[in-house]
Amino acid sequence: MAKEFFVALRLVACAQNGLEVSLSNLNLAVPPPRFHDTSSPLLISGTSATELPWAVKSEDKAKYDAIFDSLSPVNGFLSGDKVKPVLLNSKLPVDILGRVWELSDIDHDGMLDRDEFAVAMFLVYCALEKEPVPMSLPPALVPPSKRKTWVVSPSEKAKYDEIFLKTDKDMDGFVSGLEVREIFLKTGLPSTLLAHIWALCDTKDCGKLSKDQFALAFHLINQKLIKGIDPPHVLTPEMIPPSDRANLQKNIIGSSPVADFSAIKELDTLNNELVDLQRYVK
The missing domain is CATH 1.10.238.10 (EF-hand)
Structure with missing residues (x-):
């Protein structure tokens, strides 16, 4: 054959x-x-x-x-x-x-x-x-x-969206590294791990996170804090924020x-x- x-x-x-x-x-x-x-x-x-x-x-x-x-x-x-x-x-x-x-x-x-x-x-x-x-x-x-x-449940998403709105000081629909630095460091996770999570979620490599990307970042942080699950090396298909999928597919x-x-x-x-x-x- x-x-x-x-x-x-x-x-x-x-x-x-x-x-x-x-x-x-x-x-x-x-x-x-x-x-x-x-x-x-x-x-x-x-x-x-x-x-x-x-x-x-x-x-x-x-x-x-x-x-x-x-x-x-x-x-x-x-x-x-x-x-x-x-x-x-x-x-x-x-x-x-x-x-x-x-x-x-x-x-x-x-x-x-x-x-x-x-x-x-x-x-x-x-x-x-x-x-x-x-x-x-x-x-x-x-x-x-x-x-x-999507790996982020609706209840999680609602909770993370509230945090996002409080963190997005300039209300441009995105949060910068400077805006999330304090809240990220309060998690107590190593800065290298937080940097990796940021890089995973910043799918467009633009130095900012959208509301969906921010929710994914906190999902990965809580997976590590609560369950001890390390973030992946690359995002699996179901992890990719819905708002990012179309653009990523064009690139892939x-x-x-x-x-x-x-x-x-x-x-x-x-x-x-x-x-x-x-x-x-x-």
């Missing part, structure tokens, strides 16, 4: 360049397959993470599901051993493929379910189109089945490539055709 992924991409290229979708055309010099989408849901603004449309469109999900099923999943999961050959045959650098695996294994259980596999395929095509693979999974790429609400992925597999024969017949392909190459 590993070779089928490569064959499928070559057949896509043939179809997109007006050639017959045939194994006899696999060695022809054609441009690589084109993956594009000018209406990326990653670019939608003003939408919360739980309501944000999934970047993987339904028609493409069906195609990824066909590949998933062809790899003989067990109890709805594919092991790393089954996914690895498919990833390697994309010819992408190993470090990139490693990141694709880490991002798509959202549950961190060493296996991919149907939705996680679709995320992996999306990221592979993104990388094949020379788009950078993000360091963390953008909220719009998190499957709806695995999305969480500029476009969302989508493969056109409509002209490809059924994947389960490609295995037989590989025998003919090997004879042709020889």
Whole structure:
């Protein structure tokens, strides 16, 4: 099955360049397959993470599901051993493929379910189109089945908003480092830890915190004070303030490539055709 992924991409290229979708055309010099989408849901603004449309469109999900099923999943999961050959045959650098695996294994259980596999395929095509693979999974790429609400609860948010209003002395809708310095230091946490929390929450690196960012900062502070939980090295998708998500998504992925597999024969017949392909190459 590993070779089928490569064959499928070559057949896509043939179809997109007006050639017959045939194994006899696999060695022809054609441009690589084109993956594009000018209406990326990653670019939608003003939408919360739980309501944000999934970047993987339904028609493409069906195609990824066909590949998933062809790899003989067990109890709805594919092991790393089954996914690895498919990833390697994309010819992408190993470090990139490693990141694709880490991002798509959202549950961190060493296996991919149907939705996680679709995320992996999306990221592979993104990388094949020379788009950078993000360091963390953008909220719009998190499957709806695995999305969480914002980590700051409504009751917490109300409490932190009151503190914010008292701290925002100039009433410009933001608090500066100077404005929060005293209240931050009163928590008793080390200044290095407070600086890290500030850097995490200042997602736009502008030296100020919005009301949502301020709430997140205090959430992380209280997690450490009350539960002893250290802040993360980078924000997880559900931690990103709702008001910041649209801008961050634009920075993380500029476009969302989508493969056109409509002209490809059924994947389960490609295995037989590989025998003919090997004879042709020889």
